[in-house]
Amino acid sequence: xxxxxxxxxxxxxxxxxxxxxxxxxxxxxxxxxxxxxxxxxxxxxxxxxxxxxxxxxxxxxxxxxxxxxxxxxxxxxxxxxxxxxxxxxxxxxxxxxxxxxxxxxxxxxxxxxxxxxxxxxxxxxxxxxxxxxxxxxxxxxxxxxxxxxxxxxxxxxxxxxxxxxxxxxxxxxxxxxxxxxxxxxxxxxxxxxxxxxxxxxxxxxxxxxxxxxxxxxxxxxxxxxxxxxxxxxxxxxxxxxxxxxxxx
Amino acid sequence: xxxxxxxxxxxxxxxxxxxxxxxxxxxxxxxxxxxxxxxxxxxxxxxxxxxxxxxxxxxxxxxxxxxxxxxxxxxxxxxxxxxxxxxxxxxxxxxxxxxxxxxxxxxxxxxxxxxxxxxxxxxxxxxxxxxxxxxxxxxxxxxxxxxxxxxxxxxxxxxxxxxxxxxxxxxxxxxxxxxxxxxxxxxxxxxxxxxxxxxxxxxxxxxxxxxxxxxxxxxxxxxxxxxxxxxxxxxxxxxxxxxxxxxxxxxxxxxxxxxxxxxxxxxxxxxxxxxxxxxxxxxxxxxxxxxxxxxxxxxxxxxxxxxxxxxxxxxxxxxxxxxxxxxxxxxxxxxxxxxxxxxxxxxxxxxxxxxxxxxxxxxxxxxxxxxxxxxxxxxxxxxxxxxxxxxxxxxxxxxxxxxxxxx
Numbered sequence: 001x002x003x004x005x006x007x008x009x010x011x012x013x014x015x016x017x018x019x020x021x022x023x024x025x026x027x028x029x030x031x032x033x034x035x036x037x038x039x040x041x042x043x044x045x046x047x048x049x050x051x052x053x054x055x056x057x058x059x060x061x062x063x064x065x066x067x068x069x070x071x072x073x074x075x076x077x078x079x080x081x082x083x084x085x086x087x088x089x090x091x092x093x094x095x096x097x098x099x100x101x102x103x104x105x106x107x108x109x110x111x112x113x114x115x116x117x118x119x120x121x122x123x124x125x126x127x128x129x130x131x132x133x134x135x136x137x138x139x140x141x142x143x144x145x146x147x148x149x150x151x152x153x154x155x156x157x158x159x160x161x162x163x164x165x166x167x168x169x170x171x172x173x174x175x176x177x178x179x180x181x182x183x184x185x186x187x188x189x190x191x192x193x194x195x196x197x198x199x200x201x202x203x204x205x206x207x208x209x210x211x212x213x214x215x216x217x218x219x220x221x222x223x224x225x226x227x228x229x230x231x232x233x234x235x236x237x238x239x240x241x242x243x244x245x246x247x248x
Numbered sequence: 249x250x251x252x253x254x255x256x257x258x259x260x261x262x263x264x265x266x267x268x269x270x271x272x273x274x275x276x277x278x279x280x281x282x283x284x285x286x287x288x289x290x291x292x293x294x295x296x297x298x299x300x301x302x303x304x305x306x307x308x309x310x311x312x313x314x315x316x317x318x319x320x321x322x323x324x325x326x327x328x329x330x331x332x333x334x335x336x337x338x339x340x341x342x343x344x345x346x347x348x349x350x351x352x353x354x355x356x357x358x359x360x361x362x363x364x365x366x367x368x369x370x371x372x373x374x375x376x377x378x379x380x381x382x383x384x385x386x387x388x389x390x391x392x393x394x395x396x397x398x399x400x401x402x403x404x405x406x407x408x409x410x411x412x413x414x415x416x417x418x419x420x421x422x423x424x425x426x427x428x429x430x431x432x433x434x435x436x437x438x439x440x441x442x443x444x445x446x447x448x449x450x451x452x453x454x455x456x457x458x459x460x461x462x463x464x465x466x467x468x469x470x471x472x473x474x475x476x477x478x479x480x481x482x483x484x485x486x487x488x489x490x491x492x493x494x495x496x497x498x499x500x501x502x503x504x505x506x507x508x509x510x511x512x513x514x515x516x517x518x519x520x521x522x523x524x525x526x527x528x529x530x531x532x533x534x535x536x537x538x539x540x541x542x543x544x545x546x547x548x549x550x551x552x553x554x555x556x557x558x559x560x561x562x563x564x565x566x567x568x569x570x571x572x573x574x575x576x577x578x579x580x581x582x583x584x585x586x587x588x589x590x591x592x593x594x595x596x597x598x599x600x601x602x603x604x605x606x607x608x609x610x611x612x613x614x615x616x617x618x619x620x621x622x623x624x625x626x627x628x629x630x631x632x633x634x635x636x637x638x639x640x641x642x643x644x645x646x647x648x649x650x651x652x653x654x655x
Contacts (some may be wrong), residue, residue, distance in 0.1 A: 154439065
């Protein structure tokens with residue numbers, strides 16, 4: 001009997017200590033919470049639905065054989081070639097070379113990346129909601145709840161998603177990635193939130209890539225989209241991609 | 249004895265040697281599957297034949313086959329409870345058991361092939377209700393619950409009154425479940441090999457055929473192991489049912505491809521699957537159509553059918569089923585997406601190229617592990633619980649048959 005009593009007392013004691021510790025974790029002093037201190041960006045405004053980030057790519061300026069945007073993306077997001085087959089490595093942006101089937105005279109070169117659709121099929125099919133869209137239109141993967149089912153890779157019409165096939169090393173702390181999860185171009189959201197442009201856009205020496213807010217009539221991108229002919233890839237699917245192409 | 253013709257007595261499997269042998273064999277493969285999972289978990293999917301173009305590989309072929317077959321394995325129970333064919337009633341518990349076992353095997357493979365299978369709790373707590381995958385999570389768990397309860401009402405005499413309503417619920421649920429499985433592929437907007445609502449009824453018809461074939465094989469094996477002779481009449485009925493299902497499945501496959509052939513934009517992918525796709529064309533015509541459909545139809549319908557021929561037909565249907573899943577799942581991904589119609593595309597990410605796939609031993613082991621898990625569940629359940637009638641001859645199963653003979 002006494003043993004039971006002792007262990008019960010011990011249990012209550014431990015529980016009380018744990019409760020106190022939890023309370024201490026939550027509230028250090030009236031109005032000062034440990035959680036608040038832990039938030040790196042407590043004052044972050046978050047994404048605004050008034051903004052629609054997008055890109056305009058001028059294929060008449062994009063040079064065949066140039067892959068500066070691809071290299072810049074890899075550097076910025078610490079994407080290294082994997083140890084397996086090339087098709088097992090992640091490619092957030094790739095250069096596609098096009099040749100018209102009939103005639104064959106028309107040749108184009110352009111970068112292909114996540115199109116940050118307004119109606120993204122990857123978000124629709126994701127069972128856990130890991131694929132999501134920010135209010136400003138950027139489509140991202142929540143690496144904490146991605147279970148690696150790859151349904152979004154199946155659903156993306158642009159083949160813009162990659163599955164991480166092996167352990168990763170030398171990651172950029174601002175761009176967390178993870179083995180067994182799916183990933184794609186984040187539009188360099190970590191840079192955009194600091195007021196910078198995506199790394200690929202900044203690296204393009206041919207000025208073929210323009211980044212900005214499609215919703216802001218004063219922005220260069222909105223004005224260019226309003227004045228020059230541009231198109232969306234697979235516009236027939238009506239996904240309303242945020243990336244537009246000029247000269248196709 | 250004649251007075252007791254209506255009384256069906258259920259018994260556990262008596263053959264201990266066969267039980268341990270099958271259990272050991274299944275256990276071996278289950279262990280192999282688990283080892284494959286651990287290896288894939290440790291190294292990542294880099295050790296598999298899958299990549300960013302063929303993201304669903306051999307494990308999905310096994311998993312989807314097992315899940316589709318699970319729904320079909322319930323046929324016998326549905327025929328007994330929903331359509332009131334009392335001859336099937338004594339064989340209904342095995343039908344429910346097989347259905348649950350196949351679903352467990354399939355889902356286990358599916359879960360262990362996830363990039364982050366350690367996050368399975370996430371899949372059970374975070375839902376995006378627009379995703380057909382998320383709907384399937386509910387459909388699968390609901391299926392376990394309904395079929396589990398259905399089995400209970402069948403096996404607990406006091407609950408027999410509830411068998412019919414639960415049978416109807418299970419019947420409707422399995423149709424919805426297979427619609428969900430087919431829609432996983434049907435709801436992909438840009439993949440030319442899928443994007444058709446016809447995939448849902450096609451998967452239902454395939455499930456009827458695969459499930460019935462596996463049921464007949466299991467029933468025959470159980471009958472042989474324990475020396476419980478199966479009646480001619482019941483086998484003949486099941487055989488006819490199976491032939492109907494195979495024909496229905498073939499019909500849907502034909503309509504699916506004919507529809508695609510009518511649309512010029514789909515000629516490329518149809519040409520790939522039907523004519524020019526190498527392994528996929530071979531597996532389609534020889535495996536899915538030849539071995540999986542035409543051969544079984546001949547074996548089941550030609551005069552002078554024997555038990556042996558029926559079992560060959562069932563095995564051929566299963567082989568054809570795996571070929572069908574391989575063509576549907578892998579072949580559908582091998583055909584490249586057309587981002588720029590009218591242009592030839594090339595890139596470092598293999599745009600415009602037909603993608604190759606060579607499955608690794610790990611994927612095969614994982615898939616076989618799922619089949620073995622289903623087998624292990626069935627054999628253990630048959631050994632521990634009274635799933636099968638002691639006698640499965642026509643006189644026991646069908647009292648009217650006995651009366652006719654008495655006359």
